[in-house]
Amino acid sequence: MLSPLPLVSAPPVAPTMPLPAPGSQVIWAYQSRFQQAAQAIANGIFDTLDDDLAPDVLLMGIPVAEPDQQNEDVLAAVCLEPADCGLDFAHFGRVLARGQEFQLREPWGLILTVSR
Amino acid sequence: MSEEMIRRKQHSIGLRLAVQEVLDKVDSADKKRQSFAGIPIQIGDFYVLTVLRLSRKVLRTHPALTPNRYYTDGRLLASSLGLAAVLRFHEECVKSLTEPEPGSGMLLRHRETDELLRAAGKLLMDTPAQALGISPATAKLFATYNTISSLRYEGAEGVGKMYLAKRRHPNLEEVFALTCPTPLTDYRAVRKLLEMTTSDVSLLADGENVYALGRPIGHYDPSREDLFVINFVTHYAWEFQHDGKVLMRTTYGNPSLPRARLNRSQFRKDLRRTFDLTAPEKVERLWDVVLEASRQKHGTLVVVTTEALAEADRLKLQCTLIEPVPLTPLITRLVTSIDGAVLVDPESYCYSIGVILDGKASGRGTSTRGARYNSAIRYVESSPYPCMAIVVSEDGMVDVITKESLAEEE
Numbered sequence: 106m107l108s109p110l111p112l113v114s115a116p117p118v119a120p121t122m123p124l125p126a127p128g129s130q131v132i133w134a135y136q137s138r139f140q141q142a143a144q145a146i147a148n149g150i151f152d153t154l155d156d157d158l159a160p161d162v163l164l165m166g167i168p169v170a171e172p173d174q175q176n177e178d179v180l181a182a183v184c185l186e187p188a189d190c191g192l193d194f195a196h197f198g199r200v201l202a203r204g205q206e207f208q209l210r211e212p213w214g215l216i217l218t219v220s221r
Numbered sequence: 222m223s224e225e226m227i228r229r230k231q232h233s234i235g236l237r238l239a240v241q242e243v244l245d246k247v248d249s250a251d252k253k254r255q256s257f258a259g260i261p262i263q264i265g266d267f268y269v270l271t272v273l274r275l276s277r278k279v280l281r282t283h284p285a286l287t288p289n290r291y292y293t294d295g296r297l298l299a300s301s302l303g304l305a306a307v308l309r310f311h312e313e314c315v316k317s318l319t320e321p322e323p324g325s326g327m328l329l330r331h332r333e334t335d336e337l338l339r340a341a342g343k344l345l346m347d348t349p350a351q352a353l354g355i356s357p358a359t360a361k362l363f364a365t366y367n368t369i370s371s372l373r374y375e376g377a378e379g380v381g382k383m384y385l386a387k388r389r390h391p392n393l394e395e396v397f398a399l400t401c402p403t404p405l406t407d408y409r410a411v412r413k414l415l416e417m418t419t420s421d422v423s424l425l426a427d428g429e430n431v432y433a434l435g436r437p438i439g440h441y442d443p444s445r446e447d448l449f450v451i452n453f454v455t456h457y458a459w460e461f462q463h464d465g466k467v468l469m470r471t472t473y474g475n476p477s478l479p480r481a482r483l484n485r486s487q488f489r490k491d492l493r494r495t496f497d498l499t500a501p502e503k504v505e506r507l508w509d510v511v512l513e514a515s516r517q518k519h520g521t522l523v524v525v526t527t528e529a530l531a532e533a534d535r536l537k538l539q540c541t542l543i544e545p546v547p548l549t550p551l552i553t554r555l556v557t558s559i560d561g562a563v564l565v566d567p568e569s570y571c572y573s574i575g576v577i578l579d580g581k582a583s584g585r586g587t588s589t590r591g592a593r594y595n596s597a598i599r600y601v602e603s604s605p606y607p608c609m610a611i612v613v614s615e616d617g618m619v620d621v622i623t624k625e626s627l628a629e630e631e
Binding site (some may be wrong): 106108119129130132133135136139140142143146147149150151152153157158159160162163164165166167168169182192193196199200201203205206207208209211213 | 229234235237238239240242243246247254258261263264265266267268269270271273274275276279280283303306309310313314317318322323324325327328330334337338341346431475478480532579
């Protein structure tokens, strides 16, 4: 009869967490991994379509406003990943207020009754 | 859907529109990139969203339908395969961000690229369905055409066109109609009907049934966007066209963007670099020759060299010499239909046809490409004169080889 094979296992390896880039805003631990994965998927899709589309994925964060919060400086959007995305986030100061305007302007009645 | 969910959904869509508005403004100043915002998802104290940025110039080189059109339920319709892919990409990101551990799905269980592209192709085919008044949920045009194109009839591949429009479209004329329209999902029957089509008589379908055989008439106003063409090219390959422009080419069920076989500005640049040729009429004449050659179904090889006459004489035992003649599209079509290269000078004069090129083998050839491509590389490299080879492969690829382009590759 064959003797049972000895059980050999690889030494335990601790999962390595990517360190957030200095100066970047951290919301959740996997944000940089998520951005990298999204970038890889975008590369896969758009390089297949056309090599020259050069996809670029940014992760952007807009602070949730408290109901009585009006200070626009505090509410400025930030780039989460990658830290050097090259977009000037000063332009996004009013997005929350503008979003509300859009929300009021859309013909929701029609859309939400038809949508599945 | 609960009241709270509806409110959250409305808020997200409103915020996405606001972000997109700012991105559009930034892009219009920058002009290099075009940005697309995804739906924001609340994570902790932030609304998090992905922004995808693509080269604006490249995106615009691909044909598209009118942008910013919507389904009856308010979702954005895809106006091109590129946009459909963007929508699918954002869908994937949102799905992943809404998980209990945001983004973990993207890391561990993301969908394959091919799968996402097929999903994008399906999404693009919802646009004609919507234009024909069919619910995109029931149309399934993408899968239908894949299946029809994959079928053989008596061993032959399906080649022909199908017009997609509502019945009695003013730009379509029926040659004869079927008493009982054949459903598109009756794949074998449709494939059989496709066998009857010719270069000017095609199948007419309304998105659900094939109802007649007919042909286009009059001048179609492209802004109507209600007349589409499905062109079955070869076995398991079809194109989705509108107004003569190919919006998507699908091969073996995988959608792709049609690539320009030749780049005009690049060709002009190559001519300037190799022959110092800038005279517009000479450049135009050569461009016409090359364009006609690139349409040759079985592939061909055109060599432009300053010493075409001397080379024709040197290679006279392995070619057919002809009296020098300036190439016109008609002559080009004739002389490129036989095997071997066509020798032309920068003035578009042809001296010999069916030339078997020579040259010294170098390290630059590649076994993944055919004999034509490799012999062109050999010839261009060994030639002591300024020369350029235009290789048209049987599979539709067009390569322009010059000494400079070979040096650049190194």
